[in-house]
Amino acid sequence: QVQLQQSGPGLVKPSQTLSLTCAISGDSVSSNSGTWNWIRQSPSRGLEWLGRTYYRSKWYRDYAVSVKSRITINPDTSNNQFSLQLNSVTPEDTAVYYCAKNANWGFAYWGQGTLVSVSS
Amino acid sequence: QSALTQPPSVSGSPGQSVTISCTGTSSDVGSYNRVSWYQQPPGTAPKVMIYEVSNRPSGVPDRFSGSKSGNTASLTISGLQAEDEADYYCSSYTSSSTYVFGTGTKVSVL
Numbered sequence: 001q002v003q004l005q006q007s008g009p010g011l012v013k014p015s016q017t018l019s020l021t022c023a024i025s026g027d028s029v030s031s032n033s034g035t036w037n038w039i040r041q042s043p044s045r046g047l048e049w050l051g052r053t054y055y056r057s058k059w060y061r062d063y064a065v066s067v068k069s070r071i072t073i074n075p076d077t078s079n080n081q082f083s084l085q086l087n088s089v090t091p092e093d094t095a096v097y098y099c100a101k102n103a104n105w106g107f108a109y110w111g112q113g114t115l116v117s118v119s120s
Numbered sequence: 121q122s123a124l125t126q127p128p129s130v131s132g133s134p135g136q137s138v139t140i141s142c143t144g145t146s147s148d149v150g151s152y153n154r155v156s157w158y159q160q161p162p163g164t165a166p167k168v169m170i171y172e173v174s175n176r177p178s179g180v181p182d183r184f185s186g187s188k189s190g191n192t193a194s195l196t197i198s199g200l201q202a203e204d205e206a207d208y209y210c211s212s213y214t215s216s217s218t219y220v221f222g223t224g225t226k227v228s229v230l
Contacts, residue, residue: 037219046123047158047166047209047221062217065121098165102219105177106156106211110165 002026004099004111011117012093018086018118021076022099022111029075029082030055034103038073038084041113042095052102053082089118124149124210124222131228132200140225142193142210148220150191154213157186157195161206169208170195197227205229 008020022036029036035054041047051063053073063071072085086093099111125143132138142149142157149155155173158166168177170186173193183198193212197204210222 039221046224047211049211049219049221051218064218065216104171105175106168106171107158107166108168108177110167113165 002101002109004101004109006097006099006111006114008114008116010115011119012089013120014090014118015088018084018089018093018097018116020084020097020099020114020116021081022083023079023081024101025080027101029053029080030077032056034101036073036075036082037100037102037107039098039100039107040095041098044092045095048095050084050086091118094118121148121214121216121218121220124212124220126208126210126222126225128223129226129228131230133230134200134202136200137196137198138200138227139197140195140208140210140227142195142212142222144191144193144212144220146191147216148191148212148214149188149193151215152213153188155186155188155193156211157184157193158209158211159204159206160209166209200229202229 003025005023012018035052037052038050053061070087075082096113100107101109130138157170160166173188174186
């Protein structure tokens with residue numbers, strides 16, 4: 001059974017970098033099936049897919065256009081986890097952030113969610 | 121990438137059927153069968169109910185069914201039950217190798 005455990009601060013100051021980590025159990029970040037995603041949810045923007053990373057003989061990353069200039073998603077094979085970094089945050093980046101695995105049957109596994117507030 | 125369009129709310133009495141539409145474009149829903157539907161009760165993470173337009177994961181009741189025509193996908197809940205009350209979201213893969221979610225629909229059981 002795949003389980004995802006998120007960690008990271010719940011408060012970030014404007015213009016700083018939001019950093020979250022998603023630890024994986026029951027699977028491998030280097031798996032040749034499925035992809036590892038970050039998704040956020042806010043009342044104003046609803047559910048918003050941010051990006052993904054996956055391994056198919058080499059590492060790939062795809063990002064949403066809305067955050068492409070500010071986002072980095074990296075795998076960490078040593079600790080079997082993956083991370084999200086979002087630079088230059090503003091109050092509009094305030095949201096619940098989820099990590100999720102997309103298997104053949106959609107976004108099948110989700111982390112517990114982390115409420116990140118952007119405020120001074 | 122604009123969000124897929126869903127009605128804000130639908131409602132029905134227990135035992136009735138409700139259908140939620142999810143309208144996209146030829147760059148997402150219209151071009152791929154990678155459309156999925158998610159149920160989200162308050163305060164919880166979304167749960168996949170339908171994947172690849174019309175397939176149910178193990179454990180999802182067969183009251184839930186999905187379909188697609190052109191740029192619009194649909195989720196039907198037959199034999200509505202009180203426990204079905206939640207927010208529902210669609211999602212689609214896109215031609216940009218990204219994903220897009222729907223605007224969300226609140227299902228109320230009268």
